[in-house]
Amino acid sequence: AEVVILESKAAAGALVADEIVRLIDEVKNPVLGLATGSTPLPVYQALRERLTGHDVSHVRGFALDEYVGLDAAHPESYRSVITREVIEPLGLDPDLIRVPNGDLETIRHAGDDYERDIIEAGGVDIQLLGIGTDGHIGFNEPGSSFASTTRLKTLTEQTREDNARFFDSLDEVPRHCITQGLGTILRARHLVLLAFGESKADAVAAALEGPVSAILPASAVQLHPHVTVVLDEAAASKLA
Ligand code: F6R
Numbered sequence: 001a002e003v004v005i006l007e008s009k010a011a012a013g014a015l016v017a018d019e020i021v022r023l024i025d026e027v028k029n030p031v032l033g034l035a036t037g038s039t040p041l042p043v044y045q046a047l048r049e050r051l052t053g054h055d056v057s058h059v060r061g062f063a064l065d066e067y068v069g070l071d072a073a074h075p076e077s078y079r080s081v082i083t084r085e086v087i088e089p090l091g092l093d094p095d096l097i098r099v100p101n102g103d104l105e106t107i108r109h110a111g112d113d114y115e116r117d118i119i120e121a122g123g124v125d126i127q128l129l130g131i132g133t134d135g136h137i138g139f140n141e142p143g144s145s146f147a148s149t150t151r152l153k154t155l156t157e158q159t160r161e162d163n164a165r166f167f168d169s170l171d172e173v174p175r176h177c178i179t180q181g182l183g184t185i186l187r188a189r190h191l192v193l194l195a196f197g198e199s200k201a202d203a204v205a206a207a208l209e210g211p212v213s214a215i216l217p218a219s220a221v222q223l224h225p226h227v228t229v230v231l232d233e234a235a236a237s238k239l240a
Contacts, residue, residue, distance in 0.1 A: 001193075001208060001221060001222070001227035001228065001229050002227070002228050002229065003208070003229045003231065003236070003239070004228065004229065004230050004231070005231050005232070005233060005236045006230065006231070006232060007232070007233070008232065009042040009196050009232060010042055010045075010046070012042055012043075012194060012196070012230045012231075012232065013041075013042025013043045013044075013045055013046035014042075014046045015230060016043045016046070016128070016192055016194065016230060017043050017046035017047045017050050018050070019126065019192070019228075020032065020043070020047060020126060021047070021050045021051065021054065023125055023126055024051070024054060024056060024059055025054060027125060028058070029058060029060065029121070029122055030058065030059055030060065030125055031060045031061070031062065031118075031121050031122060031123065031124050031125050032059065032060070032061040032062075032124070032125065032126060032128075033061070033062055033064065033124040033125075033126060033127030033128055033129075033185075033188050034061050034062065034063045034064065034082060034086060034097070034128060035063070035064050035128040035129055035130050036063065036064070036065070036078045036081045036082065036085075037130045037163075038130075038196075039130030039131075039194050039195065039196060040128045040130060040194065041085065043128060043194070044085050044086055044089070044090070047090055048089050048090065051090055051091070056090060056091055056092055056093075057093060058096075059092050059093070059096060059097075060096045060097070060098075060121050061082075061086070061092065061096065061097040061098065062097075062098050062099075062114070062117070062118055062121070062124060062180075063078055063082050063097075063098065063099040063100065064127075064129075064137075064138040064139075064179060064180050064185075065078060065100060065138050065139045065177050065178065065179035065180065066078045066079065066099050066100040066101070066102040066177060066178050066179075067102055067174040067176070067177050068102040068104065068107060068152060068174060068176040068177055068178055069102070069104065069174045069175065069176055070102065070174045072102070072103070076166045076167060077102070078099050078100075079099045082097060082099050098114070098117060100114050100150060100178040100179070100180070101113070101114075101178070102177070102178050107152055107178065110150070110178055111149060111150035111151040111152070111178060112149075112150075114150040114178075114180070115149050115150050115184065118184065118187075123187060123188065123189065124187070124188035124189065125188070125189050125190065126188070126189070126190045126192060127185060127188035127190065127191050127192065128192050128194065129185070129191060129192065129193040129194070129218075129221075130193075130194060130195065131193060131195050131200055131203050131204060131207060131218050132158075132159055132162065132203065132218075133158060133162055133199055133200065133202075133203055134156055134158045134159060134203070135203045135206060135207060135215075135216040135217055135218045135219070136156075136159065136217050136218065137182070137185060137193070137217055137218045137220070137221070138179040138180045138181070138182075138184075138185060139153050139155060139159070139177040139179035140153070140179060140180075140181065140182050140185075140217040141153060141154070141155065141156045141159065141217065142156070142214070142215050142216065142217060143214055143215065144181070144182055144214060144217045145181070145182065145183070145214065146182045146183065146186070146214065146220050146223070147181070147182070147183045148181030148182050148183050148184070149180075149181040149183050149184050150178060150179065150180050150181055150184055151178065151179070151181060152176060152177075152178055153176065153177050153178070153179050154175060154176055154177075155173075155174065155175055155176065155177055160173040160175070182217055182220045185220070186220060186223060186224055189226065190226045190227075190228070191221055191224050191226065191227045191228070192227075192228045192229075192230065193207075193218070193221060193227065193228070193229045193230070194229075194230045194231070195229075195230075195231050195232075195235040196231070196232045196234070196235050197232070197234050197235055198234040198235070198237065200234075200235045201234060201235055201236070201237045201238040202238055203216070203218060204218075204229075204231060204235050204236065204238065204239065205238035205239050205240075206218075206219065207219050207221060207222075208221075208222070208229065208239065209239065209240055
């Protein structure tokens with residue numbers, strides 16, 4: 001992987017946003033792989049200024065994951081977050097931006113439906129990734145298969161605690177999710193893994209320099225031929 005260490009989140013956001021703008025301007029059917037959580041926000045922020053005046057009507061996007069057991073209208077559903085942070089501020093066509101469907105009634109086929117939609121769109125060009133303190137990417141928690149596709153998963157207690165800051169209490173954090181698999185993520189043409197802050201340093205070092213192991217799902221990026229890792233000093237502090 002190419003590892004870039006920058007002095008600020010804003011600099012990281014700008015670097016990645018420039019790459020995305022190039023894709024949108026140059027490719028006929030650009031497909032973005034979107035992430036939620038705190039990490040990609042500087043990218044979305046930087047895209048606001050950069051995409052002003054650019055044609056974005058053809059941009060497709062697929063989010064990594066969604067909570068299960070949370071109403072899609074809840075402000076912290078990833079559908080709501082993607083609408084608020086990506087679709088509305090960047091002026092994207094909501095019909096072209098997909099988030100896995102976390103409804104319980106359709107969950108049995110939601111994963112396969114999502115896989116089919118990604119393939120029909122031509123696959124993801126640039127996949128944004130954050131990393132969990134337990135080494136997850138998407139919500140592929142430790143033990144996830146490297147061949148996995150979009151499916152129902154259980155969140156670890158560590159992830160629920162990490163994400164409790166978005167909810168009124170830990171009790172409100174959903175216990176299940178639907179997430180792209182590691183196999184799905186590895187099919188994207190370019191992976192861009194971002195991490196900021198000391199709390200990510202161990203997971204980043206293990207992912208990039210440790211053994212490739214399902215115990216540390218983010219280590220799957222070592223199997224991909226085109227990975228860019230964008231870190232701040234703190235997140236990079238445990239690298240050799
Ligand atoms: C979000 C996702 C997760 C997060 C990870 C880090 O779509 O798939 O893997 O990227 O939990 O979360 P933050 O960025 O909030 O530290």
